[in-house]
Amino acid sequence: MRYNISRIRFPNTSPEPDVDDSSLCITKDKSKCILCGDCVRVCSEVQNVGAIDFAYRGSKMTISTVFDKPIAQSSCVGCGQCALACPTGAIVVKDDTRKVWKEIYDKNTRVSVQIAPAVRVALGKELGLNDGENAIGKIVAALRRMGFDDIFDTSTGADLTVLEESAELLKRIKEGKNDMPLFTSCCPAWVNYCEKFYPELLPHVSTCRSPMQMFASIIKEEYSTSSKRLVHVAVMPCTAKKFEAAREEFKVNGVSNVDYVLTTQELIQMIKESGIVFSELEPEAIDMPFGTYTGAGVIFGVTGGVTEAVLRRVVSDKSPTSFRSLAYTGVRGMKGVKEASVMYGDRKLRIAVVSGLKNASDLIERIKSGEHYDLVEVMACPGGCINGGGQPFVQSEERE
Ligand code: SF4
Numbered sequence: 001m002r003y004n005i006s007r008i009r010f011p012n013t014s015p016e017p018d019v020d021d022s023s024l025c026i027t028k029d030k031s032k033c034i035l036c037g038d039c040v041r042v043c044s045e046v047q048n049v050g051a052i053d054f055a056y057r058g059s060k061m062t063i064s065t066v067f068d069k070p071i072a073q074s075s076c077v078g079c080g081q082c083a084l085a086c087p088t089g090a091i092v093v094k095d096d097t098r099k100v101w102k103e104i105y106d107k108n109t110r111v112s113v114q115i116a117p118a119v120r121v122a123l124g125k126e127l128g129l130n131d132g133e134n135a136i137g138k139i140v141a142a143l144r145r146m147g148f149d150d151i152f153d154t155s156t157g158a159d160l161t162v163l164e165e166s167a168e169l170l171k172r173i174k175e176g177k178n179d180m181p182l183f184t185s186c187c188p189a190w191v192n193y194c195e196k197f198y199p200e201l202l203p204h205v206s207t208c209r210s211p212m213q214m215f216a217s218i219i220k221e222e223y224s225t226s227s228k229r230l231v232h233v234a235v236m237p238c239t240a241k242k243f244e245a246a247r248e249e250f251k252v253n254g255v256s257n258v259d260y261v262l263t264t265q266e267l268i269q270m271i272k273e274s275g276i277v278f279s280e281l282e283p284e285a286i287d288m289p290f291g292t293y294t295g296a297g298v299i300f301g302v303t304g305g306v307t308e309a310v311l312r313r314v315v316s317d318k319s320p321t322s323f324r325s326l327a328y329t330g331v332r333g334m335k336g337v338k339e340a341s342v343m344y345g346d347r348k349l350r351i352a353v354v355s356g357l358k359n360a361s362d363l364i365e366r367i368k369s370g371e372h373y374d375l376v377e378v379m380a381c382p383g384g385c386i387n388g389g390g391q392p393f394v395q396s397e398e399r400e
Pocket residue numbers: 078079186187188189190237238239240241379380381384385386387388389
């Protein structure tokens with residue numbers, strides 16, 4: 001007899017949780033599923049991944065992976081669009097907030113954090129700021145009050161990616177190795193998709209690390225003299241970044257450069273848990289020496305941003321007029337597939353910018369049948385990282 005309750009008058013009709021916790025990106029609880037199929041449609045029709053589908057188990061319909069395998073063993077690429085689409089919380093973003101709180105409370109750790117460009121606007125809106133208001137200064141102030149020791153902006157890492165990726169593009173062109181385009185590599189769900197569905201294209205995917213990973217390796221190296229254990233957290237709009245951070249390629253002596261990835265949703269939850277009145281905070285500055293960055297990194301959050309930043313670097317005319325005309329070449333905007341061409345010396349470079357993996361797979365088929373591009377930017381989430389799987393939940397009617 002617990003709590004002096006000797007008799008339960010009503011039978012417990014709520015279903016037992018049926019949780020698949022195998023993925024690093026999402027958690028799935030079948031018991032909350034109402035079979036609306038929103039996750040299946042986004043996974044198959046928008047993303048062309050087909051990791052989950054309707055299935056009959058005996059006479060009972062369910063949503064499952066092939067052969068009921070754990071999600072981690074399915075074709076899931078971790079984009080998290082299913083979690084954004086699910087109206088009942090049957091699929092949610094993996095929650096790493098407890099682990100990060102534990103590190104912050106540990107006196108023997110020095111916890112640094114980087115914030116991705118796409119986080120700042122979505123987070124501000126959820127915490128009482130006006131639509132479109134850039135919340136980066138207030139986010140920095142909130143993170144300091146929560147106990148983070150060093151606070152940086154991923155835009156610095158994005159600047160490094162632009163330098164490396166544009167150098168790689170020009171090297172391929174100079175060496176005449178551009179029969180196939182150079183595919184960008186900063187979206188981990190796209191890299192997963194390429195590995196699982198188009199492995200033959202991997203030699204054409206940029207060798208550059210993503211901005212998050214480039215920046216994390218520098219931060220870990222720069223602060224390695226600290227007497228405390230270094231922990232690095234990245235705040236991202238992205239669920240797939242949780243998978244990227246855990247990849248073997250990004251570990252040094254078995255330790256990940258990024259120890260934890262928090263999505264925008266998780267950071268909002270942590271700020272609320274702290275009791276901080278976000279809208280009342282005075283904006284604060286990013287920590288030096290990594291507190292400076294160009295505008296190129298900031299535009300990484302939207303589809304076409306990576307390409308525009310690389311083109312700014314590649315074109316010989318660096319005047320404001322030339323940059324302004326680049327913005328109008330057609331790489332910006334929310335269309336699923338955009339094409340543009342720019343002159344590099346006397347050569348015309350053909351560029352494609354694609355968001356949504358179904359669009360990517362259609363474009364790849366066109367490339368395979370002979371269409372030529374020099375650079376292809378792929379972002380897995382429709383519209384780019386601003387619509388990432390870790391962004392705040394938006395009712396589907398609001399999204400349309
Ligand atoms: Fe993550 Fe952005 Fe790729 Fe979406 S588009 S999976 S948010 S990197």
